[in-house]
Structure formats: C-alpha cells, structure tokens
Amino acid sequence: MAAAKTRKKSNVSKEELLGFYREMLLIRRFEEKAGQLYGMGQIGGFCHLYIGQEAIVVGLESNTIEGDQRITSYRDHGHMLACGMDPKGVMAELTGRIGGYSRGKGGSMHMFSNEKKFYGGNGIVGAQVPIGAGLAFANKYRGNNNVSFAYFGDGAANQGQVYETYNMASLWKLPCIFVIENNQYAMGTSLQRASSTPDLYTRGEAFGIPGEAVDGMDVLAVKAAGAKALDHCRAGNGPYILEMNTYRYRGHSMSDPAKYRTREEVQKVREERDPIDHIRDMLLTGKHSTEDDLKAIDKAIKKTVTEAADYAIASPEPELSELWTDIYAEAE
Amino acid sequence: MAINILMPALSPTMEEGNLSKWLVAEGDTVKSGDVMCEIETDKATMEFEAVDEGIIGKIVVPEGSEGVKVNAVIAVLIEEGESVDDVAEPIAASAIVTAAAEPVVAESVSAVVVEQDLPEGTTFKSTTVREAICDAMSEEMRRNPDVFLMGEEVAEYQGAYKISQGMLDEFGEKRVIDTPITEHGFTGLAVGAAFAGLSPIVEFMTWNFAMQAIDQIINSAAKTRYMSGGQMTCPIVFRGANGAAARVGAQHSHDYATWYAQVPGLKVVMPYSASDYKGLMKSAIRDPNPVVVLENEMLYGRSFDVPEIEDYTVPIGKARIWRQGDDVTIVSFGIGMQYALAAADKLAEEGISAEVIDLRSLRPMDTETVVKSVMKTNRCVTVEEGFPVASIGGHISATLMQEAFDYLDAPVINLAGKDVPMPYAANLEKLALVTTEEVISSVKSVTYR
Numbered sequence: 001m002a003a004a005k006t007r008k009k010s011n012v013s014k015e016e017l018l019g020f021y022r023e024m025l026l027i028r029r030f031e032e033k034a035g036q037l038y039g040m041g042q043i044g045g046f047c048h049l050y051i052g053q054e055a056i057v058v059g060l061e062s063n064t065i066e067g068d069q070r071i072t073s074y075r076d077h078g079h080m081l082a083c084g085m086d087p088k089g090v091m092a093e094l095t096g097r098i099g100g101y102s103r104g105k106g107g108s109m110h111m112f113s114n115e116k117k118f119y120g121g122n123g124i125v126g127a128q129v130p131i132g133a134g135l136a137f138a139n140k141y142r143g144n145n146n147v148s149f150a151y152f153g154d155g156a157a158n159q160g161q162v163y164e165t166y167n168m169a170s171l172w173k174l175p176c177i178f179v180i181e182n183n184q185y186a187m188g189t190s191l192q193r194a195s196s197t198p199d200l201y202t203r204g205e206a207f208g209i210p211g212e213a214v215d216g217m218d219v220l221a222v223k224a225a226g227a228k229a230l231d232h233c234r235a236g237n238g239p240y241i242l243e244m245n246t247y248r249y250r251g252h253s254m255s256d257p258a259k260y261r262t263r264e265e266v267q268k269v270r271e272e273r274d275p276i277d278h279i280r281d282m283l284l285t286g287k288h289s290t291e292d293d294l295k296a297i298d299k300a301i302k303k304t305v306t307e308a309a310d311y312a313i314a315s316p317e318p319e320l321s322e323l324w325t326d327i328y329a330e331a332e
Numbered sequence: 333m334a335i336n337i338l339m340p341a342l343s344p345t346m347e348e349g350n351l352s353k354w355l356v357a358e359g360d361t362v363k364s365g366d367v368m369c370e371i372e373t374d375k376a377t378m379e380f381e382a383v384d385e386g387i388i389g390k391i392v393v394p395e396g397s398e399g400v401k402v403n404a405v406i407a408v409l410i411e412e413g414e415s416v417d418d419v420a421e422p423i424a425a426s427a428i429v430t431a432a433a434e435p436v437v438a439e440s441v442s443a444v445v446v447e448q449d450l451p452e453g454t455t456f457k458s459t460t461v462r463e464a465i466c467d468a469m470s471e472e473m474r475r476n477p478d479v480f481l482m483g484e485e486v487a488e489y490q491g492a493y494k495i496s497q498g499m500l501d502e503f504g505e506k507r508v509i510d511t512p513i514t515e516h517g518f519t520g521l522a523v524g525a526a527f528a529g530l531s532p533i534v535e536f537m538t539w540n541f542a543m544q545a546i547d548q549i550i551n552s553a554a555k556t557r558y559m560s561g562g563q564m565t566c567p568i569v570f571r572g573a574n575g576a577a578a579r580v581g582a583q584h585s586h587d588y589a590t591w592y593a594q595v596p597g598l599k600v601v602m603p604y605s606a607s608d609y610k611g612l613m614k615s616a617i618r619d620p621n622p623v624v625v626l627e628n629e630m631l632y633g634r635s636f637d638v639p640e641i642e643d644y645t646v647p648i649g650k651a652r653i654w655r656q657g658d659d660v661t662i663v664s665f666g667i668g669m670q671y672a673l674a675a676a677d678k679l680a681e682e683g684i685s686a687e688v689i690d691l692r693s694l695r696p697m698d699t700e701t702v703v704k705s706v707m708k709t710n711r712c713v714t715v716e717e718g719f720p721v722a723s724i725g726g727h728i729s730a731t732l733m734q735e736a737f738d739y740l741d742a743p744v745i746n747l748a749g750k751d752v753p754m755p756y757a758a759n760l761e762k763l764a765l766v767t768t769e770e771v772i773s774s775v776k777s778v779t780y781r
Binding site: 071100101102103104105106110111112113114119120121122124127129130131132133134136137138139141148161165167168171325326327328329330331332 | 517525526528561618
C-alpha cells in the first residue's frame with residue numbers, strides 16, 4: 001500500500017483545503033454518531049459505515065456540476081453528505097423516522113434525492129452499476145453535458161453485470177465514471193482471496209475503457225483523477241474507470257467483528273494514511289490554519305451532527321397509514 | 333424417382349406461410365444448397381434451399397400464394413429422363429394437405445363480446461396481436477419523445493418475432509436500440525434511464541431470458557418508489573413473449589404470470605385479444621410505474637377486431653367480460669382465454685351458459701368483477717397455462733372463499749398447466765398444457781352435470 005510520503009504536493013488553496021477538511025470531518029463525525037446510535041438501538045438493521053473512505057466522495061464531488069448524477073451501494077452515508085444532502089434527513093432515515101429522506105421506509109441502505117441527483121443507496125451488490133450507466137444513457141439521450149458516477153466496491157467488481165455494463169457503456173460511449181472503492185475486503189473476504197487479478201482498474205481494458213489506480217486516501221489525488229475522468233466523459237469519449245485504493249476502519253457492517261484482519265493492520269492505516277489527518281497536517285504545516293482554527297471547525301461539525309442526531313430521535317415514526325403509500329406513482 | 337418438395341416449417345410456431353417468390357423455373361436443374369424460393373412466415377422472409385439434386389419438374393404452388401400449409405407439396409423434383417407425368421399421385425390434390433400436427437388453436441372469436449365501453453358507431457379493423465403491439469408502441473413514441481425501445485434484435489433485425497417491424501426506419505437508432513445479449517445489464521441500464529425520467533420499453537426476446545434480469549425488475553424497478561418514500565419514479569415497460577410457444581422445451585416455455593403478479597410496485601398485464609394488447613400496451617407506456625406485459629407468441633399472428641379509435645387505451649386493472657352467462661363463471665387471461673371461449677361455445681350447445689371473464693390485468697387484479705359474477709353463477713372454473721402451485725387461479729379461489737363463500741354451490745376448480753417442466757415431445761407437451769376439453773369437463777363437474 002502506498003504510504004503517505006508518496007503523495008504529491010500540489011498548489012492547493014487554503015479555502016479548498018479547509019473545504020475538504022470540513023466535508024471529510026462531517027462524514028467521519030456523522031458516521032461515528034451513527035455507530036453510537038446503532039449501539040443505543042436507535043438505528044436498526046444493517047448499517048455500513050464509511051469511516052476511512054471519506055476522501056473518495058469528497059474529492060470526486062469537488063469537480064461535479066449541476067445535473068451530474070451519482071449512485072452507490074449500501075455504504076452510502078458519505079455519498080449523500082458529500083453531494084449536499086441534509087445530515088438531518090439522512091440521520092432520521094437511519095432511525096426510521098418520518099423526517100428521513102425516504103420517510104422512514106428505506107433505512108440506511110435505501111435513500112434517494114431527486115434534488116441532489118442521488119439515486120441510492122442500493123442493497124444488492126453490483127445492481128447500481130448498470131443503473132448508473134442508465135443515468136448516463138439518459139444524459140446522452142438528452143444531449144446534455146452531464147456525467148453519472150457509479151460507485152461500487154471491490155466485492156461488486158466480481159459481479160457479472162458490471163462487465164455487461166462496461167460493454168454497453170463503451171459500445172454506446174456513455175458518460176459514466178465507474179468508481180471502484182477498493183477497501184480491500186468484500187465483507188470478510190480480502191481482494192487477494194476473491195479476485196484473480198489484483199488491479200481492478202485494468203478490468204475495463206477488454207472493453208476499451210481507460211482505467212486508473214488512485215490513492216483513495218488522498219483527497220487531492222482523488223480530485224485530480226476525477227477531473228481527468230470527467231474531462232474524458234464530457235468530451236464524449238465514453239466511460240472511465242477509477243480504482244480508489246482505500247480502507248474501511250470499521251467492520252463491513254455494525255455486526256461484523258472483523259476477525260479477518262489484524263488490529264495492527266487497521267492501526268497502521270489509521271496512523272499512516274488517514275485522509276483527514278493528511279489534510280489537517282497540510283493546513284497546519286502550511287500555516288493555513290492554527291490548532292484553534294481547526295478546533296473551531298471540529299466544534300461546529302460536532303454541533304451539526306448532534307443536531308442531526310437530535311432531530312433523528314425527535315422526528316416521529318411514520319404514521320401507520322404510511323404502510324400503504326408510495327407503492328405506486330399516480331398518473332399525472 | 334420424383335421427389336415432392338414440401339412447404340417447410342421455418343419456426344416453432346409456423347403452421348402456414350406465403351410463397352412469395354420462386355427463384356427457379358420448371359426445367360431448371362438444382363443441386364443441394366441452391367435457393368429455390370422465398371417463403372414469408374409471420375416473422376420473416378426466408379430463403380428455401382434445395383436438399384436433393386434434380387430438375388424442377390413442376391411448380392405446384394405458384395409464387396404469390398398465401399396461407400400455404402406446412403407440408404403441402406409446393407414443387408416436384410424429377411430425375412434426368414423422368415417426366416412429371418410419370419409421377420403417380422395427382423399432385424394438385426396434395427397441395428392443400430395440411431401439416432401432420434393438428435392446428436393448435438380452435439378459433440373462437442365468435443363469442444358474445446360485451447363490456448367494451450366503446451362509443452356507438454365504432455368501426456373495427458382486423459389486426460394481428462403483432463401489429464397491435466407495434467401500433468401501440470409507435471403511437472406512444474410519436475406522442476412522447478422520451479419513449480424508446482431497447483432489446484435484442486429490435487432494430488435492424490426488425491424484431492426476433494417481428495413485433496418492432498419498421499420502427500427503426502421511423503424512429504431511428506437513437507430510439508430503437510439493439511442491445512447485446514446481456515439481459516441483466518440492459519435491464520438495469522433501462523431502469524437507470526427510467527429513474528432519470530425517460531420512458532424505456534424493454535423487450536425481452538422471451539420472458540424466459542428475463543430471469544437473468546429479474547433482480548433489476550423486482551429489486552430496482554419495483555421497490556424503489558417505496559424505498560424512496562415516493563421520491564423516485566420508474567416509468568418503464570418490460571415486455572416480451574411469455575409461456576409456452578410450440579415445442580421449444582422447458583427453458584423456453586415458462587409462464588411467469590404469478591411470479592410478477594406477486595410483487596408490489598409492479599403492474600402486470602397479460603392480454604388475450606389484439607385490442608387489449610393495443611390498449612393495455614399504450615396504458616403501460618404512459619403509466620409512471622414499472623409495467624410487466626406478458627405476451628404470447630402463439631397469439632402474435634392471431635387477428636382480432638381492434639376498434640378504430642384514435643388513441644385507444646384500456647385501463648390497467650380492469651377485467652373484461654367476453655361473454656355473459658348464468659351457470660358458471662370461467663376466469664382466464666392471456667392464451668388461456670382461447671380454451672375458455674372455445675369451451676363456452678361448446679357448453680352453450682349443451683345448454684350450459686358460461687360467463688367468461690378475461691382478467692387482462694394480474695396486478696392490480698379486478699377480483700371485484702369475478703366476485704360479482706360468481707355471486708350470480710355460484711360456480712367458478714379458472715384457466716391458465718402456468719404451473720398449478722401458487723397459481724393465479726389459486727388466488728382467485730382464495731378470494732372467492734373470503735368474499736363469496738356463501739354463494740358458492742361447488743368447489744372452485746383451478747385448471748393450470750401440469751406440475752412438470754415443459755416436455756419437448758409433441759404428445760407430452762399437449763398433455764402438459766390446459767385444454768378445451770379439460771375446461772368443459774371441469775365446468776360439468778362444478779355444475780354437477
């Protein structure tokens with residue numbers, strides 16, 4: 001795994017660094033709070049935390065324009081926060097309340113936002129990939145300049161429908177960026193034990209799709225790679241694959257004891273590659289911010305997250321009549 | 333020794349075809365592999381090659397002949413030095429010999445058609461189911477630029493079953509899209525396009541192949557509306573041939589009616605007549621929800637009267653009473669209707685008056701019409717081609733028990749396909765499917781005749 005020292009230095013503004021810091025920290029604190037609420041029984045079912053992977057969505061979202069779409073798997077809280085969805089609505093969905101994005105009917109894995117062009121939140125591993133290409137198909141059909149991001153993990157990368165999608169996306173030159181969030185473990189199975197080839201970004205070669213491996217723990221590297229991929233797609237050259245090498249600090253879901261890896265392995269990544277610490281170091285060593293500045297940001301984010309949690313617990317459960325609504329759309 | 337050249341069967345369901353063109357003339361010598369003539373089936377125009385070597389002694393069926401039965405003698409091949417007159421059997425007589433297999437369908441559109449809700453003075457045009465589906469899709473594509481058709485062979489090939497014939501020419505490759513053979517992938521892709529606000533029509537060459545894609549149909553298309561608390565819409569149509577065709581074996585003969593009818597979030601229609609195919613297909617395309625349209629290959633070539641009404645639609649979720657009666661209610665849908673209607677005709681001759689209801693839609697299902705009818709007739713037989721376990725008929729029975737128990741004078745009989753994978757052998761396949769005779773005997777059983 002690439003160590004912190006391999007990261008490229010770039011001319012990045014203080015504002016941008018602070019923005020990245022804030023957004024990544026929001027995701028981390030939000031997820032920590034979600035984990036806490038799960039432990040308290042406020043969140044039920046499956047809950048997959050994004051801690052460790054924050055740089056990916058924050059870096060990629062920094063290049064998007066109005067109308068670009070995104071879709072991902074069930075590890076989706078970070079994607080929602082990064083595209084600007086309200087933490088209160090996300091947290092209230094986790095607690096299954098009427099104030100949630102899906103009125104309490106979707107839960108952690110199933111949230112959507114038409115406004116932010118976030119298409120889920122999908123519980124079936126890999127199913128979001130062709131759907132993401134379909135969003136791109138709609139862009140091409142309409143002749144707009146938008147690009148769709150289809151996020152999936154190293155586990156989904158072995159699903160057949162991913163390759164069916166690669167074929168069509170390349171054949172029809174769909175403006176779709178396939179983002180493989182390679183966090184090294186598909187639930188409890190390491191990449192080495194599940195994949196015949198370790199380099200997932202090369203798996204588009206057979207379809208003529210360019211791919212690139214990116215340090216997914218470095219938000220600046222992610223942003224740079226995302227910009228390149230977006231240019232490729234917006235220029236009408238078809239899809240692009242970005243393999244983000246990343247790591248999740250927590251288990252697959254809240255109920256995963258993560259016995260398949262050592263505590264030392266996790267600790268090493270936390271110490272050497274943490275995406276938030278990296279930006280924090282840049283802010284401090286570059287004399288952009290003081291410890292006090294950052295403490296103030298931390299405090300503000302904690303407040304946002306606490307408010308989201310309070311809202312999520314105060315928001316009522318859906319009315320019982322909600323059981324029967326939202327099954328069908330009414331004809332206009 | 334003269335050889336009779338017979339009209340070939342060029343598809344599993346072909347019973348007759350048109351001899352559109354002879355490419356050889358009497359007196360010409362042909363050898364194996366030479367193209368002799370062009371034969372137009374209901375699906376395509378095919379070249380027919382010689383198998384044996386010889387001289388075309390006589391062309392029995394002239395070009396331009398329509399409705400030439402499979403196995404009819406279309407020409408006679410003779411050897412050098414032989415004369416057509418040497419052929420012992422009179423050729424003309426055998427030209428109209430039909431295929432050994434008896435026709436699958438006893439036409440019975442003579443039944444009294446009621447409850448069509450058509451304006452007075454409506455005129456009708458005889459239309460095949462195939463044309464009706466094509467007309468419906470084309471009309472909706474003219475009406476809404478967001479509607480497009482995708483599937484295997486829908487564009488350049490003009491449709492594996494010729495449903496989309498001419499649509500590529502009219503709408504272009506942007507809107508009539510050939511996909512690779514990749515059901516799981518293109519179904520998911522179409523669902524994504526629908527989430528983004530387009531209105532895809534996804535053609536499955538047959539529904540058997542849609543099992544590769546059933547996750548996208550159910551988990552993605554059907555459930556997202558609910559999972560999103562009403563935010564997302566998925567205006568998509570999944571359509572294609574469903575159920576048994578003719579001797580295509582177990583993997584190509586599955587009826588999925590109950591599979592999809594079970595899923596909240598989907599709408600499911602399974603029409604019988606061309607008018608319902610047209611009207612329901614148009615409604616399906618306009619519907620803001622995912623709609624499964626279960627078609628039937630055996631019906632594609634069948635003609636029915638379709639009302640000549642501009643923008644003819646049929647509401648999803650409403651049954652149609654084809655024939656009114658007092659003694660028994662026969663409930664069916666899709667191709668099952670042909671047995672129900674044929675049985676009703678024969679039963680009428682014996683003085684048994686059957687009311688025949690075509691469900692047309694399986695979700696939502698118009699059980700109200702069925703219950704109302706059974707309250708009048710007090711007896712019910714259901715007819716379908718799918719498997720008997722957890723069948724549509726079973727659901728109807730349960731509904732009748734709950735809502736019309738006191739009105740029933742006999743246990744409801746559910747006729748279905750047999751509980752076996754579809755066999756290939758002609759006799760066994762026939763045995764596996766429901767028959768008119770079974771409908772008749774079941775009606776007699778529930779009416780204690």
